[in-house]
Structure formats: C-alpha cells, structure tokens
Amino acid sequence: xxxxxxxxxxxxxxxxxxxxxxxxxxxxxxxxxxxxxxxxxxxxxxxxxxxxxxxxxxxxxxxxxxxxxxxxxxxxxxxxxxxxxxxxxxxxxxxxxxxxxxxxxxxxxxxxxxxxxxxxxxxxxxxxxxxxxxxxxxxxxxxxxxxxxxxxxxxxxxxxxxxxxxxxxxxxxxxxxxxxxxxxxxxxxxxxxxxxxxxxxxxxxxxxxxxxxxxxxxxxxxxxxxxxxxxxxxxxxxxxxxxxxxxxxxxxxxxxxxxxxxxxxxxxxxxxxxxxxxxxxxxxxxxxxxxxxxxxxxxxxxxxxxxxxxxxxxxxxxxxxxx
Amino acid sequence: xxxxxxxxxxxxxxxxxxxxxxxxxxxxxxxxxxxxxxxxxxxxxxxxxxxxxxxxxxxxxxxxxxxxxxxxxxxxxxxxxxxxxxxxxxxxxxxxxxxxxxxxxxxxxxxxxxxxxxxxxxxxxxxxxxxxxxxxxxxxxxxxxxxxxxxxxxxxxxxxxxxxxxxxxxxxxxxxxxxxxxxxxxxxxxxxxxxxxxxxxxxxxxxxxxxxxxxxxxxxxxxxxxxxxxxxxxxxxxxxxxxxxxxxxxxxxxxxxxxxxxxxxxxxxxxxxxxxxxxxxxxxxxxxxxxxxxxxxxxxxxxxxxxxxxxxxxxxxxxxxxx
Numbered sequence: 001x002x003x004x005x006x007x008x009x010x011x012x013x014x015x016x017x018x019x020x021x022x023x024x025x026x027x028x029x030x031x032x033x034x035x036x037x038x039x040x041x042x043x044x045x046x047x048x049x050x051x052x053x054x055x056x057x058x059x060x061x062x063x064x065x066x067x068x069x070x071x072x073x074x075x076x077x078x079x080x081x082x083x084x085x086x087x088x089x090x091x092x093x094x095x096x097x098x099x100x101x102x103x104x105x106x107x108x109x110x111x112x113x114x115x116x117x118x119x120x121x122x123x124x125x126x127x128x129x130x131x132x133x134x135x136x137x138x139x140x141x142x143x144x145x146x147x148x149x150x151x152x153x154x155x156x157x158x159x160x161x162x163x164x165x166x167x168x169x170x171x172x173x174x175x176x177x178x179x180x181x182x183x184x185x186x187x188x189x190x191x192x193x194x195x196x197x198x199x200x201x202x203x204x205x206x207x208x209x210x211x212x213x214x215x216x217x218x219x220x221x222x223x224x225x226x227x228x229x230x231x232x233x234x235x236x237x238x239x240x241x242x243x244x245x246x247x248x249x250x251x252x253x254x255x256x257x258x259x260x261x262x263x264x265x266x267x268x269x270x271x272x273x274x275x276x277x278x279x280x281x282x283x284x285x286x287x288x289x290x291x292x293x294x295x296x297x298x299x300x301x302x303x304x305x306x307x308x309x310x311x312x313x314x315x316x317x318x319x320x321x322x323x
Numbered sequence: 324x325x326x327x328x329x330x331x332x333x334x335x336x337x338x339x340x341x342x343x344x345x346x347x348x349x350x351x352x353x354x355x356x357x358x359x360x361x362x363x364x365x366x367x368x369x370x371x372x373x374x375x376x377x378x379x380x381x382x383x384x385x386x387x388x389x390x391x392x393x394x395x396x397x398x399x400x401x402x403x404x405x406x407x408x409x410x411x412x413x414x415x416x417x418x419x420x421x422x423x424x425x426x427x428x429x430x431x432x433x434x435x436x437x438x439x440x441x442x443x444x445x446x447x448x449x450x451x452x453x454x455x456x457x458x459x460x461x462x463x464x465x466x467x468x469x470x471x472x473x474x475x476x477x478x479x480x481x482x483x484x485x486x487x488x489x490x491x492x493x494x495x496x497x498x499x500x501x502x503x504x505x506x507x508x509x510x511x512x513x514x515x516x517x518x519x520x521x522x523x524x525x526x527x528x529x530x531x532x533x534x535x536x537x538x539x540x541x542x543x544x545x546x547x548x549x550x551x552x553x554x555x556x557x558x559x560x561x562x563x564x565x566x567x568x569x570x571x572x573x574x575x576x577x578x579x580x581x582x583x584x585x586x587x588x589x590x591x592x593x594x595x596x597x598x599x600x601x602x603x604x605x606x607x608x609x610x611x612x613x614x615x616x617x618x619x620x621x622x623x624x625x626x627x628x629x630x631x632x633x634x635x636x637x638x639x640x641x642x643x644x645x646x
Contacts, residue, residue: 098564256578258569267593
C-alpha cells in the first residue's frame, strides 16, 4: 500500500505492506486523512517516531481478525473515525475511561503504532465511532483536532462571561476559536498569517497581530502557537489567578521565568487529546463548519507533496483523498 | 531605630528613622520577626528591592495617625500580626477580597514598603489581626508562612485520599508537611538536610533523600525546594493529569521541557500568600506546633548575624527578638 514513512532521516514515501488486524482490531481502509502540525514535528525528530505518521482520518472497516469474524457483519463497510490512543485496557487510567493516559498506550501515527498517512491502518474496535451518513468525509476528518479543542472544556470551567485569548492562528488555534465562539465568551485571537486572520474576521472573531496586542488581563489564555514567545506573551496577558492552557508541544526545552507564575498565582493546564463523541455531534449538526479550513486536497499518489505543502505557513488543513 | 537595609549592594544594618503612620495605618512596634528564604533572595537582588526587608512579625500597635486618633483606644497596645499585601482598595481584586493580587499593591518588606526587620513598621489597620492572649510571640510569628502553606487548600482540592509529595525540607516545606499531615493524606517529603529530615521523622512523616525516591505517580506534588532540579523531579513524580503546586520562586529563568506537561496533561498552580485567619486558628489551637522549627533566636542588636545565620543550610527558622 502507499504510505509515508518517518524516521531519523526525515519523511519519505514508501510502498508498505498492508497491516493485518489483530484480535479485537479492525483493518480500516483510509478514505480521507489530514496532516497535523504534530506530523510535521515528528518528521523533524519529535518523539523519535519511526513508522507511518498520521492520526486524523475517516475510513471504512475493511476486515476484522479471524478471531472476530463472528461480528464482522456489524462492522464491514461501515464508515468510521477512530480515537488515536490505544490503552492496555486494565490499568487505573483505562478503567477510568482515560485510555489516552494509559502509560502502556500506543498512539496512532505518534507512538508505537503506524498511522493514517497510508491506504490502510488498524485500530481496536473499541476506538472506533461510526460516522453519520449525512457527515461528509472532508468534514468528519476534523473530528480528532476538534476533539483536542474540546478537551479544554473537559479540563477547565470557561464561563460564558470569561475573557479568553487564543494565541496562534494555526489549524488547532482556528478550531479552538470556533469552539470558543459558540460558547459565547469574550474572545480575541493573536495571529501572524494574513489568510488565517482574514478567516477569523470572516467568522466574526476579533484577531490582531502580536504587535497590536496590549496585555488586558484575560481570565484564560490558550497557547496554540507552538512558539516559546507565545508562552511568554500568554503569561503577560493573564490576570492574576488566570489560567494558561497549553495546547502546543514544543520540540526541545525552553527558557522560562517561573517567578511570575508564583507571584500571580497562575495556573497552567497541559491539554492534549479530547473526546470524540461531542466533536462528532458538533460536526454532524454543522455547528463547526470546516470547509474554509481546507487549503488543499491531494490524491494519494501525491502524499509527499501534500506533506511538504502542509509545512508552508499559508497552509491550513491539508487533506489526502485516498478513495 | 535599628533595622536591616537591602539594596543592589546587598544587606547591611542601618540606624533608620522611625516611620510615621499615614491615615488608616498603624505604627507597630515589632516584638518578634522571622527571616524567610525570600528575604535571603531579596538580599541577592530578587525583585530589585531597596528598603528594609522582612514580612514575618508579631508586634504591638504603638500609634495611629493624627487623623485616626479617635479610634486609638481600641488599637494602642494590642498585639497584632499583619497581612503583608497592601491593596489600592478599589480595583476588582481588592473588591473581591484579593488585595494580595492588587496590581497597585505594596508588599511589606518585599515591594514598595519597608518591612519587619526593624524596630517599627507601618501597615494599614485593615491588614491587622489581633493575636489571642494564649498564643506566644514565638508561635504567632509563624502565621505568615503558615498562611502561605494553607493557600494550597484555597487553590486546589487535595482530598484525604490523595497521594501527595512535598519536594523540599526548608522552612516552608516543613510547614506544608505539617498542614498536609493533619489533612490525613498519603504524604512523602523529599529532603536533603539531615536535621530537617530527622524532624520530619520525629513528626511521623515519611522523608527520603532524592536519590532514594522512585517516581510513584503522585496526585499532587508541591515544589518547595526552590531548585530547578526540584521542578524536573516534580513533573516526573506526577501521575497523568496530576497537579504540581509551585511554592518557590526561583531568581532567574530556568530551562523547561514543556512537552511532558501537555502529553501528561499536567496542571501547574503557582501559589503565594495565604489566608491569615485559619493560620491563626491552627496556631492558637496548637494544631501546628512550631517550637522545634526555631533554630535560633537573636537579639535586635545582632540583626546582621541573624540574617547571615539564616542563610546556612542547617538553619530552619531564625527569629529576632526585639522586646
């Protein structure tokens, strides 16, 4: 099968073997996959990942393992999206429904498990969610990053009267803005890219470049720029006892003055993967439109070009159409 | 009056003028003062403080301003402790009872206001708490650091079934351990000083040196060591979604890898000054004994020697007895 492959040497196309589903797993034929900033970071060495990257996809179930043949009828041909963390199933986190924090987990296209930038992938049946018929592939593929945006509400109580700043107008920053917008709070985004800022303006969301922002004591700041300067700006932008939500992982260490965190009693909340079910709901009800987030759709034969284009600063979401 | 004075040149004794209380303020004759790690940091340049350091004291009201002479009878001669943050009185924080986060605040012996390492100081009447007659000076002087320990419970919900690690066996770390101990939670302290570790053992609190600790997924870690290595250890010691409470300010920036914070969805809570009333309650009811925390008591004429001794690693609380 066609795939992209990532190791210490970077990223390259590969003709890979189609994986075989293990007991409890489905073989999934990828229909559409998306490229995320984490994929670009993996290609630069983040997580020392070796394998097929990609964790945003919509696909259809192509096969189950021989052991699960009895339940095949309910699965084969169904259109699905899939949670990317695969837990051990019996530790305290898995038992609490928090497979995404299982210390033994594999993560689709990120850690210990080949991912979605390929024609086929495998995932446990328990990770899959059926996609409603009226939700098109090119919208369903946003469920994973939208879930990551919704994770913020799993962790902190942002009130409708909260004053919120989002730093970063990248793919995730834009989705976070969309989610916050329907929440009703006072929202401002700091961005650096003309086309993305224009998009925010189109949506009716206030957006300014960093040089035009003057710290105005926000209750919440969401750092989604992935840049150390974004972190410093976030701390300055918060009111005392405010909360900084860290959505970006930086590759490497950064220099941080912790004194303001203590003096201002700032809370920092690291935030990663989120719940799929509400993300599917929002997409299906068209409460989070996604069409204008798609900058380009590449065919499967252009996987590497798609990846290279996704790293350009003007790109928002780059999709790969496999079928 | 005898005082210590701190500026860019370090710390030195000074014969200073007795301050005059302004309207709404009391002149307080210091009876006993304590030396805190923050005072040692100020002497090294932290906060660029210029003035008389010191913010732990018990004293008695010596005078009010001429404008407040009418209410003098209720105040003069009363034994008091005093909250150290002096707010503007009308911003959103002051109105919410959070003077300690007023952006215009002065802070006794730390920022914009002379402190307690002197025979006299001034504070607003609203900052003062009367000291019950049965609470001796040498115990009442612990109210400020004990309030800082209690601040943790103002900010996070540590349950009686939580597993908590305290990093640091300094003055504040020991008080935090005492407060957590009466809370009933599973408690471990990591320390480096034989005499302080022995004290913890005497109290029935488990304590180990860093090299004997193996990360065991704590719900809460309280960083009170003031060392960057303590921060790194804290992140390792936490379970996913655990909470790190930062009680130490480091002078200068530190190098920090933020990826684990996001991946493990760690929460970091900066924590500073706390509520005086419950601290006074605990001290008055003898629920937090303090006698064995006092390493030395110096007379006022030995202010500089007291300060120098307080910087030694074996010192716990060093007090100065003014009267």
